[in-house]
Amino acid sequence: FRALGVRTIILDHHLPPEGELPPAAAIVDPWLKNSNYPFPNICGCTLAYKFACALRQDFPAELTEGFLKWQLDLVAISTVADMMEMRGENRPLVHFGLQVLKKTRRPGLSALLRLAGLKIDELGAGSLGFSVGPRLNAAGRLGDNRPVYDLLTATDPAEAERLARQIEQLNRERQELVEATLLTAEATLWRQNQASDFIYVLCGNDWPTGVIGLVAGRLAEKYYRPVVVGSQVAGKVRASVRSIGRYPVIDGLTAARARLEHFGGHRQAAGLTADVANWEVFTTELKEHARRYFAGVLPRQSLTADDFLPLAEASLELAGQISTLEPHGLGNPRPTFIVRDVQIKDAQPIGRARNHLRLTLIEGTHRLPAIGFSLAEKFLAHKSNRADAIGHLTENIWNGDRSVQFQITDFKRSGSDITEVEITDN
Numbered sequence: 001f002r003a004l005g006v007r008t009i010i011l012d013h014h015l016p017p018e019g020e021l022p023p024a025a026a027i028v029d030p031w032l033k034n035s036n037y038p039f040p041n042i043c044g045c046t047l048a049y050k051f052a053c054a055l056r057q058d059f060p061a062e063l064t065e066g067f068l069k070w071q072l073d074l075v076a077i078s079t080v081a082d083m084m085e086m087r088g089e090n091r092p093l094v095h096f097g098l099q100v101l102k103k104t105r106r107p108g109l110s111a112l113l114r115l116a117g118l119k120i121d122e123l124g125a126g127s128l129g130f131s132v133g134p135r136l137n138a139a140g141r142l143g144d145n146r147p148v149y150d151l152l153t154a155t156d157p158a159e160a161e162r163l164a165r166q167i168e169q170l171n172r173e174r175q176e177l178v179e180a181t182l183l184t185a186e187a188t189l190w191r192q193n194q195a196s197d198f199i200y201v202l203c204g205n206d207w208p209t210g211v212i213g214l215v216a217g218r219l220a221e222k223y224y225r226p227v228v229v230g231s232q233v234a235g236k237v238r239a240s241v242r243s244i245g246r247y248p249v250i251d252g253l254t255a256a257r258a259r260l261e262h263f264g265g266h267r268q269a270a271g272l273t274a275d276v277a278n279w280e281v282f283t284t285e286l287k288e289h290a291r292r293y294f295a296g297v298l299p300r301q302s303l304t305a306d307d308f309l310p311l312a313e314a315s316l317e318l319a320g321q322i323s324t325l326e327p328h329g330l331g332n333p334r335p336t337f338i339v340r341d342v343q344i345k346d347a348q349p350i351g352r353a354r355n356h357l358r359l360t361l362i363e364g365t366h367r368l369p370a371i372g373f374s375l376a377e378k379f380l381a382h383k384s385n386r387a388d389a390i391g392h393l394t395e396n397i398w399n400g401d402r403s404v405q406f407q408i409t410d411f412k413r414s415g416s417d418i419t420e421v422e423i424t425d426n
Contacts, residue, residue: 007141008083011047011048012027012047014264014266015049017264018027018257041085044078045077047345049068049072049074052071053068066239073100073104074152075097075102076093076096076097076098076128077133079093081134084330085330086125086329087332091332094327095326096355098327107154107161108160110152112151112168113144115168118291121397122397124326125329136167138170141177141210154181165373177210178214181208183216185204185219189202189219189223197287197290199225199226201228202230203230205231216228219242224299225240225244225299230279231346233278238273241265243267246267248293249268252289252290255286255289259282265349268330276364303410307392308337312364314368314404316404318393322334334392336391337390337393338418339390341388341389342362342386344360345359346360348357351376355377359379361406369405370406370408371407372391372409378411384413386410387412387414390409392407
């Protein structure tokens with residue numbers, strides 16, 4: 001662009017590289033060392049939105065307040081999909097972005113929400129992370145994200161419907177590709193790592209780079225370790241990294257940067273490119289960084305609750321009060337409760353794959369409907385009609401009717417050890 005005499009402004013929300021920055025008329029990045037921006041944990045879409053807000057003083061006719069307001073649906077989707085912490089300005093941006101999304105003027109988004117089976121009045125941050133974001137990313141992961149751009153800018157409802165169906169099909173293909181790659185990656189993991197490693201690093205030949213980040217996330221969740229998944233092509237390795245807990249993967253990559261050609265990202269997710277000749281040394285240095293970070297103690301997943309919840313207190317009113325704390329996400333998790341020694345009744349597998357569980361929790365004369373996603377198999381092995389359960393108190397909306405429901409995230413044998421810790425403000 002400089003050779004053509006075009007002045008360039010760079011917008012980026014990642015940590016800038018060490019050394020000389022790219023030549024540009026201006027670089028806008030809240031992580032620059034000389035930046036005074038008070039909350040740098042924003043996604044690229046939010047950065048672009050803020051840039052547009054700043055340009056309003058120069059282009060008031062084009063960038064009106066109303067125009068900018070109607071862009072908040074994209075800001076909300078991007079903030080959640082890019083795993084930004086739900087703190088600071090991200091919370092109000094997502095909150096108001098969800099309100100805009102429920103009234104979206106984009107025919108493409110309306111069609112996509114309908115095909116995804118999402119009800120407008122039930123949209124929340126979870127819907128963005130688990131349903132909307134993956135669909136918008138699917139086409140790009142398979143090679144060409146142009147259909148998503150066309151979907152978001154479509155004005156004709158018939159064209160929007162066609163594009164939404166195309167993206168829905170691409171999302172199914174993406175899901176199948178992830179499952180196939182995951183099987184191969186899981187077998188590779190134990191050939192290239194030890195159970196005692198503090199971070200798992202694996203690399204395969206010609207794995208589809210569009211899904212390796214999703215595979216890394218699935219492996220990190222299953223084994224509770226930070227995971228790097230790389231794909232080797234023509235002497236280079238392109239890899240994606242996903243973290244667990246508070247381990248800052250970007251710090252690990254920075255510590256091993258001498259072995260990398262390019263890298264970028266944030267605490268929870270990152271990407272990198274390396275020469276195959278440097279991969280083994282990079283792996284060693286990264287694993288050593290993780291070992292030092294965890295102080296030699298392997299990370300162990302533990303479920304933490306905010307309080308115990310007697311079923312007598314599990315009311316629709318309380319669920320409504322909890323909902324005022326939304327939107328939830330990283331940095332602002334949903335309040336979590338433990339219900340102790342409850343009777344389980346009317347347990348039924350549900351869902352297309354019969355892997356979810358619908359049941360009723362009973363404590364004395366009090367009954368509480370409950371649902372557990374991906375818990376049907378575990379319940380069959382539980383072999384008891386009593387349990388301690390951990391989860392969230394939620395509002396269940398069905399055909400316009402509202403009722404209270406307990407969303408179980410896990411359960412175990414009644415009477416198992418539960419450590420209570422009193423937290424005081426200092």
